[in-house]
Amino acid sequence: MLFALIPILFMRIHSIYSNIRTIDDCQLLIVGGTTSALGAALSASKILNTRTCLLEPTDWVGGQLTAELLSAPDFAYHTIKDKDTNFTLDVGAIDGQLDNQNLLFAHMLNVLGDTGRCWVSPKCSIPQLFHSQVVLPVISNVRIFYNTVIKRVAKDVTGRRIIQVDAIQRTTNLTSPHCRFLSEELSDWYSSDDTTWFNKTQLSFRNVSFVIEGTSWGEVLVLSNASYIQGLMEQFDGDTSGVGNSTCGQSFTFDFLEQLRETPVDELPNPLPEPTGGANYSFESLTWERIWTYRRVNTSAPDSNTIAVHDLTIQNWAGGNDYRNQYFFLSPSDTRHQRDIDQWQGGLNLDAIKNAERLAYGYHYWYRKNAPTQWTNRTVLIRSVSAAGTCHGLAKMPYLRESRRSIGYQNFLMNITTISGHARDLHGYIFDDRLCVGAYNVDIHSMGQCTYPSYMHENYPILPYYIPLRAMTNRDVDNLIVIGKTMAQTFLVNSATRLHPVEFSIGQAAGVVGTYAVQNSLQSVAEMLEEQHIKRVQTIVKQFTPTSWTINGTRYPDD
Numbered sequence: 001m002l003f004a005l006i007p008i009l010f011m012r013i014h015s016i017y018s019n020i021r022t023i024d025d026c027q028l029l030i031v032g033g034t035t036s037a038l039g040a041a042l043s044a045s046k047i048l049n050t051r052t053c054l055l056e057p058t059d060w061v062g063g064q065l066t067a068e069l070l071s072a073p074d075f076a077y078h079t080i081k082d083k084d085t086n087f088t089l090d091v092g093a094i095d096g097q098l099d100n101q102n103l104l105f106a107h108m109l110n111v112l113g114d115t116g117r118c119w120v121s122p123k124c125s126i127p128q129l130f131h132s133q134v135v136l137p138v139i140s141n142v143r144i145f146y147n148t149v150i151k152r153v154a155k156d157v158t159g160r161r162i163i164q165v166d167a168i169q170r171t172t173n174l175t176s177p178h179c180r181f182l183s184e185e186l187s188d189w190y191s192s193d194d195t196t197w198f199n200k201t202q203l204s205f206r207n208v209s210f211v212i213e214g215t216s217w218g219e220v221l222v223l224s225n226a227s228y229i230q231g232l233m234e235q236f237d238g239d240t241s242g243v244g245n246s247t248c249g250q251s252f253t254f255d256f257l258e259q260l261r262e263t264p265v266d267e268l269p270n271p272l273p274e275p276t277g278g279a280n281y282s283f284e285s286l287t288w289e290r291i292w293t294y295r296r297v298n299t300s301a302p303d304s305n306t307i308a309v310h311d312l313t314i315q316n317w318a319g320g321n322d323y324r325n326q327y328f329f330l331s332p333s334d335t336r337h338q339r340d341i342d343q344w345q346g347g348l349n350l351d352a353i354k355n356a357e358r359l360a361y362g363y364h365y366w367y368r369k370n371a372p373t374q375w376t377n378r379t380v381l382i383r384s385v386s387a388a389g390t391c392h393g394l395a396k397m398p399y400l401r402e403s404r405r406s407i408g409y410q411n412f413l414m415n416i417t418t419i420s421g422h423a424r425d426l427h428g429y430i431f432d433d434r435l436c437v438g439a440y441n442v443d444i445h446s447m448g449q450c451t452y453p454s455y456m457h458e459n460y461p462i463l464p465y466y467i468p469l470r471a472m473t474n475r476d477v478d479n480l481i482v483i484g485k486t487m488a489q490t491f492l493v494n495s496a497t498r499l500h501p502v503e504f505s506i507g508q509a510a511g512v513v514g515t516y517a518v519q520n521s522l523q524s525v526a527e528m529l530e531e532q533h534i535k536r537v538q539t540i541v542k543q544f545t546p547t548s549w550t551i552n553g554t555r556y557p558d559d
């Protein structure tokens, strides 16, 4: 009897727990696969003796560079001018100098070069190729858990330290795994149940020393009960109440790829209805052709003024697929509720996601139909897993312009006065704890029914600026490093730091911060603000990304 029983018991236990896997050798855990997270993984993996892992929600790592389908990166292009003297600073030109760039990012863009002859960026290339030929080779030695989302976070008894992160990884042997729209599939990502689409493994990361919040949606912030702000801020700069605005912020976009055919071709009619409340597509001040070449990623044409048959372009157009009617995130209270009942699904407004998908599809059909006669009905939406990454053609992940933002150590928020000023100032506020540089203007894609406080405008003269360690901290969770759009920054600062190269540089600095913290057995990220630490961290960071600006041959600051 006994002998018979043991295997049965064993089998039962096995069947219940077989899909839970404990992983206790990821000392630095990068949760999420944004452009910033990619930067962090790449610097951390170059530093010996720290076991680093990255959790990527899709099967393409890189966020806005890849899964969000925007391999047409935005660089600073603005100049600022002092009215009293007419002194002008060409911020775009300064940002473009090689000695001010992140060398790895520059290298990555050079691999494929500018195959699209687009006009938004010096380098536009095909998303799938960017992932397979640029990103995959550079991250080959990073331990990545693909198709993995986080589900819950556990802290130690002090409530200030993350010790465990639980995640769900999906596997499938279906040949077209991305045939459902995100709004249809998202709940499956976060469910531990096997479905006809995915089998699931529950991953439990234990023995974690430091965590990098590298998600697109600020999920670690919520799940670790860390203070954050979302959306508009009602008060200029220093509002650290953690309230923000639950329904108004930046609009978001589902990008997609189109190709131009030789002659008009039929497409199946739009399978999706209009978004709730309808759509109002517009070329705005541009022409059909200018939008075509705006983020074009492949062409045989000689320049950005010419269109050629077989051109491939990314559609990411404010008057087209920017979804402006509903906010991407649930309110903070609904978000907390989802966490507290252990039903975490990102804290997202699924209705907004669904409508944004419908808007994007509708825009494609509108754009195709409203072309100048010569091009009418000649564009097709690329619906292919190998090219767009999904068979419906919309990006795997929505292109977000903001996320949930940390409230930093001692209520720190990086504010607009530290990045703007007179042209004659040459550069932004030099933080003692600066870890990287960035440049871009304030870029707000407003939402439809929202009124923006009068100070929320785009006319701030943005200088070449610096990003401090404190922007990578959280006031409640000691071993959390926040990067990219989840940094401790105001709405306005986010609107000027949210672009690809800045996010990548922040990540590169954060990878150093994380490995340094692990190797020196620090208790908190803020401990690194002590002079003996920050100076050493800055010295290591400089090997990866500039911490000073070089302007007219002089370094600011010169250290």
Ligand SMILES: *[C@@H]1O[C@H](CO)[C@@H](O)[C@H](O)[C@H]1NC(C)=O
Residues within 6 Å of the ligand: 024, 025, 027, 207, 209
């Ligand atoms: C847990 O982490 C510590 C320090 O980060 C490390 O020394 C130890 O080997 C880890 N334990 C396991 C089981 O991996």
Ligand SMILES: *[C@@H]1O[C@H](CO)[C@@H](O)[C@H](O)[C@H]1NC(C)=O
Residues within 6 Å of the ligand: 083, 084, 085, 086
């Ligand atoms: C600045 O430029 C404007 C236009 O060129 C000119 O009218 C003005 O006198 C200049 N101001 C100064 C201080 O040079």
Ligand SMILES: *[C@@H]1O[C@H](CO)[C@@H](O)[C@H](O)[C@H]1NC(C)=O
Residues within 6 Å of the ligand: 171, 172, 173, 174, 194, 195, 196, 197, 198, 199
């Ligand atoms: C899930 O796993 C089972 C058993 O290995 C397999 O038969 C099935 O095809 C898998 N499902 C998917 C969607 O991959």
Ligand SMILES: *[C@@H]1O[C@H](CO)[C@@H](O)[C@H](O)[C@H]1NC(C)=O
Residues within 6 Å of the ligand: 173, 174
């Ligand atoms: C899916 O995987 C299972 C094993 O997990 C295998 O038995 C089955 O044949 C696979 N199906 C396809 C279509 O590859």
Ligand SMILES: *[C@@H]1O[C@H](CO)[C@@H](O)[C@H](O)[C@H]1NC(C)=O
Residues within 6 Å of the ligand: 225
């Ligand atoms: C989250 O933090 C707040 C304080 O910021 C506290 O009142 C609340 O009890 C915490 N909730 C959980 C679930 O830890």
Ligand SMILES: *[C@@H]1O[C@H](CO)[C@@H](O)[C@H](O)[C@H]1NC(C)=O
Residues within 6 Å of the ligand: 236, 237, 238, 414, 415, 416, 417, 418, 429
């Ligand atoms: C803006 O940030 C600087 C540097 O951290 C700080 O000194 C200043 O008080 C902040 N301004 C406001 C209005 O919070």
Ligand SMILES: *[C@@H]1O[C@H](CO)[C@@H](O)[C@H](O)[C@H]1NC(C)=O
Residues within 6 Å of the ligand: 280, 281, 282, 284
């Ligand atoms: C549609 O968009 C155009 C151009 O942006 C604008 O002029 C018009 O007022 C909008 N119409 C509606 C109904 O929103």
Ligand SMILES: *[C@@H]1O[C@H](CO)[C@@H](O)[C@H](O)[C@H]1NC(C)=O
Residues within 6 Å of the ligand: 126, 298, 299, 300, 301, 310, 312
């Ligand atoms: C990109 O364009 C070139 C011609 O310039 C062409 O040879 C190549 O096939 C195109 N690639 C794709 C994926 O469309």
Ligand SMILES: *[C@@H]1O[C@H](CO)[C@@H](O)[C@H](O)[C@H]1NC(C)=O
Residues within 6 Å of the ligand: 264, 369, 373, 376, 377
């Ligand atoms: C484009 O296609 C639509 C739908 O098939 C058709 O109604 C329309 O007449 C076509 N336009 C041109 C200029 O071919």
Ligand SMILES: *[C@@H]1O[C@H](CO)[C@@H](O)[C@H](O)[C@H]1NC(C)=O
Residues within 6 Å of the ligand: 232, 234, 244, 245, 246, 247, 248, 449, 450, 451, 452
């Ligand atoms: C968000 O901003 C809108 C105005 O744009 C306002 O009507 C609404 O009350 C604000 N909500 C919160 C929670 O502050």
Ligand SMILES: *[C@@H]1O[C@H](CO)[C@@H](O)[C@H](O)[C@H]1NC(C)=O
Residues within 6 Å of the ligand: 088, 089, 426, 551, 552
């Ligand atoms: C850089 O030097 C040039 C030539 O000396 C000068 O015209 C320009 O104003 C300088 N720019 C800055 C930002 O100092």
